[in-house]
Amino acid sequence: MSSSTIQEDLDEDVYHCDFTTASEWEIFIARLEEIIHEWKLSSSNANLLKPLKPGQLSSRNWVSKCENIMFADFQFSITRYSLTNEDDGETPESENLRDNDDENVKLQALEDMMHIDNDFIPVVYNDNISHPHVLARLYSLREFIVINPSSSAVAKYIAEESKIKILLSSICIAINNCSCEVPVFIQALEPWRNFHLGLCEGRGIRAEFEMVHLKKVPQDCKHLTGLLNVFKSRLGMMSGSEGEPVRVSAKFSYSLTDWTSYSWSQEPPNFELLQGEIGVEELGTLPFGASMEPVSELILHAVWPEFLETALVDSQAYSDLEPQRATNWFLSARMVDEPACLLSEYMFEILELCRSQHSMHEFLGDFMQQDSGPPLTTPFDVLTESKVPNIGKVIGQSFGHSRRDRSSRGPISNDMLMPILYFLFPDADNSQDSVRSPYPETIGNAMNREPNMAESTIGNGFKSAPIDGLVWRLAVVMAHAVHTLGGTKAAAHLWYEFCQELRFRWNNGIKIPGVAPGFPDLKMCLLNQKLQMLNCCIERRNAVTNAALASAKASGNSDESEEEEEEEEDDEFYDCAMSEEDVAKQTTVEKSKPIHSLWNRPVGRLCRHGNLKLLNSDEFLYIPITQEATPKTEDQIDEDAEVLLNLGSDIQGSELRTQLMSASLLSDIESFKAANPGAVLEDFIRWYSPRDWIEDKEPGEDGSVKGTLSSRMQIPGNPWLEIWSVAKPVPARRQNRLFDYTREAEKVLHRLDLSQPSDAARLLLCPLLHASLLRLVQQALPIEMPGLISAIKHISSKAETLFRVCEKDINRYAEICKEVAHAEAMIGQVASLEHKLCPGTGQTWQMKKFLSDLVVEPEVAVPGGPHSDIGKRIKSMFAEARRVVLMTNEADQDSSDGEKSKSKSSGLHGAIFPKPTEKEFILRVRAACQNSFLVMPHRLTVQLGPNGISMAGCFSQDTTFQ
Amino acid sequence: MDDSVLTTLKILIIGESGVGKSSLLMRFVDNEFNADQAITIGVDFKCKKISLNGNTIKLAIWDTAGQERFRTLTPSYYRDAQGAILVYDVTKKESFTKLETWLNELETYSTKSNIVKMVVGNKIDMENREVSRDDGMKFARRHATLFIESSAKTTDGVQCAFEELVQKIIQTPGLWETQEETSKRAAFRASSDDDAQQSSYCCGGYF
Secondary structure (H helix, E strand, O other), X not given: OOHHHHHHHHHHHHHHOOOOOOXXXXXXXXXXXXXXXXXXXXXXXXXXXXXXXXXXHHHOOEEEEEEEEEEOOEEEEEEEEEEOOOXXXXXXXXXXXXXXXXXXXXXXXXXXXHOOOOOOOOOEEEOOEEEOOHHHHHHOOOEEEXXXXXXXXXXXXXXXXXXXXXXXXXXXXHHHHHOOOOOEEEEEOOHHHOEEEEEEEEOOEEEEEEEEEEOOOOHHXXXXXXXXXXXXXXXXXXXXXXXXXXXXXXXXXXXXOOXXXXXXXXXXXXXXXXXXXXXXXXXXXXXXXXXXXXXXXXXXXXXXXXXXXXXXXXOOXXXXXXXXXXXXXXXXXXXXXXXXXXXXXXXXXXXXXXXXXXXXXXXXXXXXXHOOOOOOXXXXXXXXXXXXXXXXXXXXXXXXXXXXXXXXXXXXXXXXXXXXHHHHOHHHOOOOOOOOOOOOHHHOOXXXXXXXXXXXXXXXXXXXXXOOOHHHHHHHHHHHHHHHOOHHHHHHXXXXXXXXHHHHHHHHOOOOOOOOOOOXXXXXOHHHHHHHHHHHHHHHHHHHXXXXXXXXXXXXXXXXXXXXXXXXXXXXXXXXXOOHHHHHHHHHHHHHOOOOOHHHOOOOEEEEEEEEEOOOOOOEEEEEOOOOOOOOOHHHHHHHHHHHHHOOOOHHHHHHHHHXXXXXXXXXXXXXXXXXXXXXXXXXXXXHOHHHEEEOOOOOOOOOOOEEEOHHHHXXXXXXXXXXXXXXXXXXXXXXXXXXXXXXXXXXXXXXXXOOHHHHHHHHHHHHHHHHHHHHHHHHHHHOOOOHHHHHHHHHHHHHHHXXXXXXXXXXXXXXHHHHHHHHHHHHHHHHHHXXXXXXXXXXXHHHHHHXXXXXXXXXXXXXXXXXXXXXXXXXXXXXXXXXXXXXXXXXXXXXXXXXXHHHHHHHOOOOOOOOOEEEEEEEEEEOOOOOOOOEEEEEXXXXXOOEEEEEEEEEXXXXXX | OOOXXXXXXXXXXXXXXXXXXXXXXXXXXXXXXXXXXXXXXXXEEEEEEEEEOOEEEEEEEEEEOOOHHHHHOHHHHHOOOOEEEEEEEOOOHHHHHOHHHHHHHHHHHOOOOOOEEEEEEEOOOOOOXXXXXXXXXXXXXHOOOEEEEOOOOXXXXXXXXXXXXXXXXXXXXXXXXXXXXXXXXXXXXXXXXXXXHHHHHHOOOOO
């Protein structure tokens, strides 16, 4: 390269101070220098940094800066790659390093290149861009600059040698002018070749980085011996000449894709096989894991970190480089893209169902109509029956009835359907003495229950259903139905049967199991609320029925007053359960204090309100029995709130709202009046809103309490006064019902009946997603993969928010499912690797880390090396795969004898391991060579793979005595 | 200033009867005070748009009846509220001790786990104080709520109470935004973080 003449030309220009005629080339150099200065790479007295510790080249972060640079009209980008210096608190005392050893001049780049601790660092390719940069691997550099054609350039790459030379000489001039010691590379040829040529200069040394790619490997380059010759001849060293021997590092890679008996996969539960014997285990659990082998390839890297060329032999005839005898073993695992995983398949299928446009009728057709008239059991029938029938008997009959009617025309066969229904409604199963799959008792009082590890990881913010409750089970079973029992049809059938069962239970007054008692829990999903609502309705009606039965019984036994007999069943009225004690108490009261006339007798008393007495009489103040509150599900509350909101926020709206809200106040006042004949508003207020009754400081003369209503209660025409004035004394049980249980129950049943398959799937989506996340956590916890649990937490909090805001867009849920699938795949990969490499229970922390690293890291050191348990396991896997290959070869040989010799030779080559898929060598030497007498560092990195051979060399020379 | 509404927030006012819940609301929304405020039956609500750091926020404030008997009715309306103001009367010790019950009520019925709570000691214009400011503060600290004292009569602390609460809600991630509002929120936070600190200090809010 004639850089010296160029230098002079440039100098002339500088002296003239006239840049108007500067060539494109000069402009390019000027820009290059400008960038180098900008990046502050021109300091020639930079201290020598400490050598990197093993692996730091790949474990530390890389940063890159990028600028554009033009050569004529060709745009290049120039990028500086450097390893961050996030040191562990150590000060880079580096001056010493250089001073100690004055004998040899040292360049940072060349020192890094000669250091062996970061050989063969793994490189990850992502969209053809490697990380870290492939040059870091080829020369173990921690800082370098790359100039490559910018992505917007007209030509995508430079191929002409002349252009390459111009670029290299420009670089040479620029780095000399700036005293930049950082190596600068240009990328030539097609980008996929990763072909780089470069230059590094300073302190009297020039190092040139060269590269050779050959598709067909020359025979003598296939082994170390030949490569040593190539290296030495390039250096001008005669083989056998004195000087330092070449130091060699080697890495051989062996691929394993044939798993034979080490293959791993999981099957979805097969209900066909389990027919009739389906247990809770299968029905109540979502399947998990990869259904196909998720690991596609294991690559073993046998590494010899450094040995002298004389120590080991690797030639065509003989090789010391046997993998079993390597110093270190590393392992890489390649994964199948998007492996088939059971849990996520289930989820995606349910999402698909959510999008379905089909109607129930399309799937079930005649089957539905045939059965559309459920057996009508009127409440009257229940009443006249002497005894409430045994629950199990009734349900058993119901199921039996349906079985007879439907024969096997439903998409799910009866053999399958019955266990499912018994699983959902375990109380119906009276075929066995003990209930097979009872609901956990904790459903009623989730508060008292300590969440387990997995549950607390996910948190309880899900708008879901009680864990292992009815809705939860239904969701899981629905997923099974979609996946294994016949797809959407089966789902439609299951939903239909579920609705039928609910109607049956309502008609027969049998409570629904597996939901928490009490009012609809607004923290739960809508379906769970609806079922709780239905239970409230069933409960209220049963209470009414029982009260009626009890009173009928009572009237039969004793001579009761006419009033009790009037208590006939009428849906229009609210009925309170009144125990016999109440009745008795009431009668004693009546007997002892016959002050009330027949028309004015107190009714519906609950208990005395302390020792308070009515203001205008000597009677005690009684708290009345009042109507119970009205249960509501969230959609109803929303409707109500909407109505209230629509009244507007002005005074009129406020008044209308007050009227709407007054129904319960009126009911309470009427009950109060009935229980306390002769009471005044003041009495009512003392019970109802005691702070609005202001007692006088001093009691009246007769010791009675005197007081007044608060001023706000005395505002003329206020709703309290008005309601009091219109209210009649009516006990709660004779009032209009505030809660029409029949209507509400019908509303719930109707809503569920009318659900199309997609509605049903949406109703079950949250519990199902909750269940699958829980399953995911349960599987993830024992693996202890760093970051996995927090990733799952992140997924679940995202899911939680979606359900909270009632997101309608199914795609948003699909995103969540994709993340679930990703996590599931990782767990599947770990499981598969564990099965292959270290089966058994009770993995040590080190082992767990090894397995999870294998999934996420490109290359992991095998703990203990070739002689460890894992090492032995790997050997036997290779051996088994080898046996299979040999066996098939033998089979081939029978037909063609010609192949015999060839297969024999391959059989000889290592009893266990196949031929390496890739061989890498790094040859290093510090030697004086060619014309120089200075000892200079040189390096050659060789990669021998299926795509040929690639050699990257760095050869340095002395510029002072050239 | 941006006229479009950033978000609509639902805020509850709860507490014993007669502590001045409706009066606080009346003062905040209409800037009026009526010594004889009609007794709320069930629930009522008022709306107000407020401007916070250049953003308009619509508040739907639900006022509830404090009477024991209405407690079966009112919690239905707790649903999806982002904030709750728990009011007590500084001249009535009992209304303060009952706050515990109201907190439990909120815990049970609110559907958002991270609902922002503010304890407000009302009627500080009155002379016969029974609950000291310190007691109120301690209670708020123990239950990790915001705290302020106010008087609906003299307007002291009323505006601040609501603003403080809204500010906190806006700062609570995941409590109020919907998807399309996420980007708006990022912009909002960037502009308001410093001011938030300040106003929190000057209002004597405690968290």
